[in-house]
Amino acid sequence: MNKRDPGYSKKLIIVGGGAVGLAVATSVRRHSNYDVLVFSSDSHASYSQCGIPFVIAGDIRDFNSLLLRDKEFFGEAGIDLRTGTTVQSIDLGKRTVIADGKEYGFDKLVIATGSIPSVPEELRQGASLENVFTVRTLSDGIRLERSLQTASSVAIIGGGPIGAELAAACSRRGLKTLLVNRSDSLLSHNIDPDMADIVREHLESMGTGILTGYTPEAIKGDGSVSSVTIEGKDFPADIVIISTGVDPETRLAADAGIQLGPTGGIMVNENLQAKLADGSFDPDIYCGGECVELQDRITGRPILSQLASTARRMAGVIRDNLISQEKSFGPVISPWVAVIGELEVGTVGITSKVASLNGIEIVSGLATGTTSAGYYPGSTQLYIKLLFSDRVLVGAQIIGGKGVKERIDALSLAISKRATVEELLDLETCYTPPVGTLVDPLTYAAKGALRKMTKVRK
Numbered sequence: 321m322n323k324r325d326p327g328y329s330k331k332l333i334i335v336g337g338g339a340v341g342l343a344v345a346t347s348v349r350r351h352s353n354y355d356v357l358v359f360s361s362d363s364h365a366s367y368s369q370c371g372i373p374f375v376i377a378g379d380i381r382d383f384n385s386l387l388l389r390d391k392e393f394f395g396e397a398g399i400d401l402r403t404g405t406t407v408q409s410i411d412l413g414k415r416t417v418i419a420d421g422k423e424y425g426f427d428k429l430v431i432a433t434g435s436i437p438s439v440p441e442e443l444r445q446g447a448s449l450e451n452v453f454t455v456r457t458l459s460d461g462i463r464l465e466r467s468l469q470t471a472s473s474v475a476i477i478g479g480g481p482i483g484a485e486l487a488a489a490c491s492r493r494g495l496k497t498l499l500v501n502r503s504d505s506l507l508s509h510n511i512d513p514d515m516a517d518i519v520r521e522h523l524e525s526m527g528t529g530i531l532t533g534y535t536p537e538a539i540k541g542d543g544s545v546s547s548v549t550i551e552g553k554d555f556p557a558d559i560v561i562i563s564t565g566v567d568p569e570t571r572l573a574a575d576a577g578i579q580l581g582p583t584g585g586i587m588v589n590e591n592l593q594a595k596l597a598d599g600s601f602d603p604d605i606y607c608g609g610e611c612v613e614l615q616d617r618i619t620g621r622p623i624l625s626q627l628a629s630t631a632r633r634m635a636g637v638i639r640d641n642l643i644s645q646e647k648s649f650g651p652v653i654s655p656w657v658a659v660i661g662e663l664e665v666g667t668v669g670i671t672s673k674v675a676s677l678n679g680i681e682i683v684s685g686l687a688t689g690t691t692s693a694g695y696y697p698g699s700t701q702l703y704i705k706l707l708f709s710d711r712v713l714v715g716a717q718i719i720g721g722k723g724v725k726e727r728i729d730a731l732s733l734a735i736s737k738r739a740t741v742e743e744l745l746d747l748e749t750c751y752t753p754p755v756g757t758l759v760d761p762l763t764y765a766a767k768g769a770l771r772k773m774t775k776v777r778k
């Protein structure tokens with residue numbers, strides 16, 4: 321059918337069937353009559369990556385529970401979903417992609433290729449040994465679970481959120497668990513060292529061995545892994561999990577002539593349209609998710625936001641633009657929460673380290689409180705750290721047994737509205753003994769910061 325024919329449906333191709341790709345596909349189909357074709361290298365479609373550590377921990381019965389929608393759902397929704405199919409190239413001039421050796425034409429293209437695990441150079445050789453894992457896909461999780469069933473020791477390399485969640489999960493299973501981290505503190509990209517100490521103590525109380533400030537030199541074994549070498553010493557391990565971060569998967573985009581930014585992510589404008597080599601933005605090529613470079617709202621610097629929540633919001637903006645409702649995606653503050661053993665750990669905005677790297681002077685306020693009235697059964701500790709720059713809230717870190725996500729979400733709004741320390745002190749909070757204290761510990765953290773500001777002024 322010719323594009324000018326009245327019955328012609330525009331062709332939308334989506335590369336990547338993860339958080340962004342499938343959200344765009346389902347919602348565009350619901351609101352328009354695009355022909356939607358999705359290619360995904362992954363053999364599974366529509367599942368929660370975020371749930372993988374909790375299956376390993378035994379909180380969720382099995383990996384099938386993480387499957388959100390089956391292939392039939394997409395078929396019935398009129399979406400042609402090709403799993404296990406990698407797009408090899410994109411020709412922006414011809415408006416085509418090549419997959420499975422065939423050429424497919426598009427009117428609009430969405431690139432949502434996510435990230436790939438980044439494995440340090442010195443560990444690459446050992447990474448091919450049996451029982452060495454990176455954890456990105458459902459298949460990775462299934463293979464890891466199978467091996468864990470006969471293992472007695474695990475070494476996890478990388479103390480970021482996923483490494484820490486997996487360490488807690490393995491310790492809870494009764495495995496001898498070692499967590500090794502290059503930085504001196506755990507979660508060093510997410511929270512300040514003093515807050516990270518709380519997480520460390522908790523993991524240690526669960527039996528996790530922790531080595532910070534070390535980079536393993538090698539993963540050793542004969543066919544199957546047997547140890548990890550750190551400072552010349554071999555630490556025995558039946559299983560090694562490499563959790564040293566991810567890199568944006570941008571090969572396709574870069575080969576097609578789309579520009580990458582300093583973070584390695586794809587450059588886009590506020591409508592999430594791809595930036596071409598000549599500096600223009602292609603109105604028909606949208607990019608979203610972890611493969612895209614965003615802007616940090618506080619520092620103004622380019623960053624990568626490796627969060628499902630950011631990805632999902634980007635999918636909404638791409639959908640709106642595709643169905644002709646112009647929407648823009650602004651700079652981010654990346655609210656984030658992880659559950660590490662019995663602790664909820666959350667953060668939003670910048671950390672002290674990011675502030676210092678960007679020459680931002682900050683004043684912090686710290687408070688310890690409880691998640692419910694002290695006399696109430698099940699009350700747990702809550703630790704709050706707030707960071708202010710020029711009296712304006714720019715970062716928040718909270719650790720506690722519960723109630724972290726809700727506070728982080730509220731502070732996310734406060735940061736985006738540039739709330740001041742005085743405004744936070746005026747915040748009206750609610751109370752009932754089972755879920756809070758009469759004065760929320762947030763107030764004490766803000767008071768602590770204000771006290772320091774007043775002292776600085778004198």
Ligand SMILES: Cc1cc2nc3c(=O)[nH]c(=O)nc-3n(C[C@H](O)[C@H](O)[C@H](O)COP(=O)(O)OP(=O)(O)OC[C@H]3O[C@@H](n4cnc5c(N)ncnc54)[C@H](O)[C@@H]3O)c2cc1C
Binds near residue numbers: 337359456
């Ligand atoms: C173990 C784990 C736990 C996590 N926990 C959390 C959490 O608690 N909270 C949170 O906010 N985020 C979490 N995340 C991150 C979150 O899952 C990602 O940010 C989100 O999935 C990113 O979405 P995306 O669409 O950009 O990429 P993905 O969902 O990874 O999708 C990318 C897709 O592109 C496909 N692809 C790549 N190249 C090609 C190609 N050439 N051709 C065809 N297909 C291709 C891939 O196969 C994949 O299906 C977690 C991630 C992991 C791995």
